[in-house]
Amino acid sequence: xxxxxxxSISQGTLDILEKSLRARLDGNPGLxxxxxxxxxxAKKADKxxxxxxxxxxDLKCNLREKINLNGLYxxxxxVLGGIFEVNFKVTLPDLTFRSKPEQVACDGFxxxxxxxxxxxxxxxxxxxxxxxxxxxxxxxxxxxxxxxxLGVALKAATSLIAGEDDTILDYSCQGLPPVVAIVGDPGSxxxxxxxxxxxxxxxxxxxxxxxxxCLSNKYEYPTFFRTIPSDAFQVKAMAEIIKHYGWTWVGxxxxxxxxxxxxxxxxxxxINTFGCIAFMEAxxxxxxxxxxxxxxxxxxxxxAKIIVAFCSEVELLAVVKKVVNQNITGRQWIASEGWSTSTxxxxxNYFGSFGGTLGIAIxxxxxxxxxxxxxxxxPEFNNNLFIQFWETVFGCKFQTKVNYSVANGPACTGxxxxxxxxxxxxxxxxxxxxxxxxxxxxxxxxxxxxxxxxIGGNGPFxxxxxxxIRSMKQWQKVNFTNKxxxxxxxxxxxxALAIYDIVNWQQAEDGSVKIRTIGIFDKSAxxxxxxxxxxxxxxxxxxxxxxxxxxxxxxxxxxTRKAIRKGEPVCCFDxxxxxxxEISSEIDSVECVPCPSDFWSNPGKNxxxxxxxxxxxxxxxxxxxxxxxxxxxxxxxVGVLAVFIHYRHTPVVKTNNSEMSFLLLVSLSMxxxxxxxxxxxxxxxxxxxxxxIFGISFVLCISCILVKTIVVIVVFKATQPGNNVIQWFGISxxxxxxxxxxxxxxxxxxxxxxxxxxxxVKNTKYNMSKIILECNVGSVTxxxxxxxxxxxxxxxxxxxxxxxxxxxxxxxxxxxxxFSMLIFCAVWITFIPAYVSxxxxxxxxxxIFAILASSFGILFAIFTPKCYIILLKPEQNTKKALMSR
Numbered sequence: 001x002x003x004x005x006x007x008s009i010s011q012g013t014l015d016i017l018e019k020s021l022r023a024r025l026d027g028n029p030g031l032x033x034x035x036x037x038x039x040x041x042a043k044k045a046d047k048x049x050x051x052x053x054x055x056x057x058d059l060k061c062n063l064r065e066k067i068n069l070n071g072l073y074x075x076x077x078x079v080l081g082g083i084f085e086v087n088f089k090v091t092l093p094d095l096t097f098r099s100k101p102e103q104v105a106c107d108g109f110x111x112x113x114x115x116x117x118x119x120x121x122x123x124x125x126x127x128x129x130x131x132x133x134x135x136x137x138x139x140x141x142x143x144x145x146x147x148x149x150l151g152v153a154l155k156a157a158t159s160l161i162a163g164e165d166d167t168i169l170d171y172s173c174q175g176l177p178p179v180v181a182i183v184g185d186p187g188s189x190x191x192x193x194x195x196x197x198x199x200x201x202x203x204x205x206x207x208x209x210x211x212x213x214c215l216s217n218k219y220e221y222p223t224f225f226r227t228i229p230s231d232a233f234q235v236k237a238m239a240e241i242i243k244h245y246g247w248t249w250v251g252x253x254x255x256x257x258x259x260x261x262x263x264x265x266x267x268x269x270x271i272n273t274f275g276c277i278a279f280m281e282a283x284x285x286x287x288x289x290x291x292x293x294x295x296x297x298x299x300x301x302x303x304a305k306i307i308v309a310f311c312s313e314v315e316l317l318a319v320v321k322k323v324v325n326q327n328i329t330g331r332q333w334i335a336s337e338g339w340s341t342s343t344x345x346x347x348x349n350y351f352g353s354f355g356g357t358l359g360i361a362i363x364x365x366x367x368x369x370x371x372x373x374x375x376x377x378x379p380e381f382n383n384n385l386f387i388q389f390w391e392t393v394f395g396c397k398f399q400t401k402v403n404y405s406v407a408n409g410p411a412c413t414g415x416x417x418x419x420x421x422x423x424x425x426x427x428x429x430x431x432x433x434x435x436x437x438x439x440x441x442x443x444x445x446x447x448x449x450x451x452x453x454x455i456g457g458n459g460p461f462x463x464x465x466x467x468x469i470r471s472m473k474q475w476q477k478v479n480f481t482n483k484x485x486x487x488x489x490x491x492x493x494x495x496a497l498a499i500y501d502i503v504n505w506q507q508a509e510d511g512s513v514k515i516r517t518i519g520i521f522d523k524s525a526x527x528x529x530x531x532x533x534x535x536x537x538x539x540x541x542x543x544x545x546x547x548x549x550x551x552x553x554x555x556x557x558x559x560t561r562k563a564i565r566k567g568e569p570v571c572c573f574d575x576x577x578x579x580x581x582e583i584s585s586e587i588d589s590v591e592c593v594p595c596p597s598d599f600w601s602n603p604g605k606n607x608x609x610x611x612x613x614x615x616x617x618x619x620x621x622x623x624x625x626x627x628x629x630x631x632x633x634x635x636x637x638v639g640v641l642a643v644f645i646h647y648r649h650t651p652v653v654k655t656n657n658s659e660m661s662f663l664l665l666v667s668l669s670m671x672x673x674x675x676x677x678x679x680x681x682x683x684x685x686x687x688x689x690x691x692x693i694f695g696i697s698f699v700l701c702i703s704c705i706l707v708k709t710i711v712v713i714v715v716f717k718a719t720q721p722g723n724n725v726i727q728w729f730g731i732s733x734x735x736x737x738x739x740x741x742x743x744x745x746x747x748x749x750x751x752x753x754x755x756x757x758x759x760x761v762k763n764t765k766y767n768m769s770k771i772i773l774e775c776n777v778g779s780v781t782x783x784x785x786x787x788x789x790x791x792x793x794x795x796x797x798x799x800x801x802x803x804x805x806x807x808x809x810x811x812x813x814x815x816x817x818x819f820s821m822l823i824f825c826a827v828w829i830t831f832i833p834a835y836v837s838x839x840x841x842x843x844x845x846x847x848i849f850a851i852l853a854s855s856f857g858i859l860f861a862i863f864t865p866k867c868y869i870i871l872l873k874p875e876q877n878t879k880k881a882l883m884s885r
Contacts, residue, residue, distance in 0.1 A: 076140025083184030752782030823857030
């Protein structure tokens with residue numbers, strides 16, 4: 001171990017080596033006491049000097065035990081280590097604690113894993129033949145099988161850094177360490193454990209398959225690098241696929257280790273940005289039947305149709321078998337790179353349930369010459385890996401060797417023709433993990449080459465110095481383009497460039513299962529081009545080949561909003577229609593947006609439209625009807641006026657105060673016409689004119705009736721002996737009375753219109769979906785004075801007429817006035833509640849109706865009897881006839 005002191009020695013490393021030396025110096029009390037005194041001191045330099053001094057004495061380190069590991073070896077000037085998964089089963093020894101346990105036995109030979117081993121051998125042989133790369137330096141290798149077992153992996157790592165010779169090192173600190181770097185381990189958990197040892201000695205570990213994002217922490221793992229992207233990028237790729245197809249309800253499985261649990265943690269964070277995790281289950285590292293049963297039960301009962309699994313094929317195999325046995329179909333599986341290209345799982349036996357699987361796969365590469373190299377392999381009887389390989393490929397066993405893989409079968413001769421076999425070992429059409437191994441070896445070679453070719457004064461280290469390739473002080477990052485034209489580089493975290501293939505499990509024409517590349521995910525591309533899919537060539541293992549859907553609740557359409565169900569994930573919700581006047585124009589809107597004040601929601605509640613503008617117009621039926629009635633009343637009034645003018649010299653006209661009758665008919669004509677001002681779209685002018693004309697016209701009308709009533713009473717009083725009151729209320733006084741009453745209303749209108757005139761408004765209070773254009777009276781006080789004055793005059797008029805109702809029959813004018821005022825007051829009293837309760841344009845219609853009804857009541861009640869006599873009973877239109885009555 002003393003050769004590590006040629007490097008920069010950390011305090012932790014010194015402490016460990018100090019303890020090791022203490023244990024070994026039991027037979028040399030003097031040296032031990034000297035070491036103990038140095039240990040008491042706090043200064044690292046003294047301790048380091050002393051330990052170096054001990055190293056310089058010709059002492060030897062002896063292996064206490066030799067570990068039997070499956071492996072391949074080749075010497076060289078510089079040796080690279082490697083840890084691979086070749087066997088995936090282990091037989092653990094019985095632990096009786098009474099005797100030393102036997103070593104772990106490995107079984108279950110994986111041809112793909114052995115291809116990875118041979119790829120590293122091929123890469124080293126290729127580098128040794130390349131005169132431009134590491135000239136005059138030969139690379140050797142020491143490669144071990146970790147049997148997918150953490151204990152075996154740690155033993156392999158320890159053997160690589162300590163060596164395998166009985167006397168592995170002299171303390172003169174001369175020569176190279178057993179390995180200068182290690183390619184592996186493929187497992188994230190294994191890599192974390194191994195780095196706790198390698199980090200003490202600054203030995204780099206370049207993994208080709210460990211993807212845990214936790215390994216990107218350079219503070220904890222400063223000597224870790226990898227040629228496969230971090231899980232952080234794999235998770236992003238998976239999330240992008242799920243998001244692309246709108247899957248919001250996803251189940252997740254993960255191995256119960258650092259790889260699976262870190263991946264599922266980041267995956268949950270990504271999915272929560274647009275969807276939900278329906279369930280999360282941990283797959284145990286050691287097969288547990290009840291746990292597997294519960295996992296499969298959860299898959300079967302869940303409504304999630306999309307299931308993501310972060311694990312290796314070995315860990316998932318038990319779940320796969322159980323799913324197939326229970327015939328669970330209709331699930332879209334999304335595979336991590338740990339099993340997406342597994343030829344064991346991608347088989348006809350499991351295709352019914354797992355066909356159409358989408359997977360994230362390591363970027364496929366091509367290695368020229370590897371195929372021919374793999375076909376040249378021959379069994380080496382002194383190497384257990386070759387024996388296992390040969391027996392597995394040909395289904396035979398060597399009689400003189402331990403049978404590793406085949407329980408029964410023919411004997412192996414060693415002369416079987418491997419070129420005639422078709423296995424995962426010699427299949428170089430889908431080089432993914434093997435290509436990463438190839439890149440890892442070349443990364444190490446280029447780093448060593450840079451160190452070897454460094455020129456003093458131009459080096460990358462302090463004072464422009466160069467590192468001695470035989471005395472490395474730190475690991476150097478590389479950035480180069482390999483022979484295949486691919487750029488190899490690491491970021492600040494030691495991670496490779498993030499690029500993946502997207503694969504799909506499909507059935508070939510011959511019935512076999514084919515893992516087909518149907519897309520790519522490149523994190524270095526533009527955001528909208530990171531994920532590229534050939535969707536026409538994706539196989540969906542669903543009815544009619546349709547793309548599956550997976551949701552807890554179906555997306556809320558436009559016009560609705562999501563209402564989260566209490567106590568359930570956010571993806572489980574009800575769709576509530578937007579309220580009137582609110583819209584949602586997007587799918588899965590969280591809330592409905594109110595429309596602007598002049599807009600309203602359409603029937604679909606997905607966009608705002610202009611509110612319907614409502615007012616009493618000349619085009620609608622009600623407007624036409626009221627206009628016709630108004631004009632009819634006007635023409636009738638004009639007609640009666642014409643009759644009265646034509647027969648103005650007749651007794652009937654004369655005796656009914658012809659001048660006031662003419663003026664009353666004119667005012668009634670104005671009342672009929674003023675109702676037309678209420679029809680049509682309101683404007684500032686129309687709002688002011690309609691109320692002013694209405695108020696003045698009716699006051700003029702009522703004033704005339706009032707004068708007529710007074711005249712009747714005065715005339716009656718004048719017929720009594722000695723009463724000359726008639727001279728006090730002659731024609732001049734009558735005119736003045738009408739003028740005074742009307743002028744008072746005019747003054748009210750002028751004050752009202754100049755201070756707070758009526759104005760048009762958009763009324764949405766009664767019907768939010770419509771804009772009702774109407775006139776606001778402006779000043780309620782002014783409007784009240786206008787109506788109150790009309791009411792006052794009409795009340796006085798009604799009272800006088802009522803008191804005069806019993807006059808002699810010749811003066812029955814009072815009765816007609818009483819009846820007309822009764823109609824007038826009844827109409828306007830009923831008008832008030834009808835006006836208040838009528839919405840929209842009907843408010844205006846009620847007001848027009850009141851005007852027309854009261855006008856017709858006055859017209860017919862006062863003038864119908866007179867017109868009847870004038871037109872139909874002319875014989876009664878004589879002075880004699882009237883006097884006789």
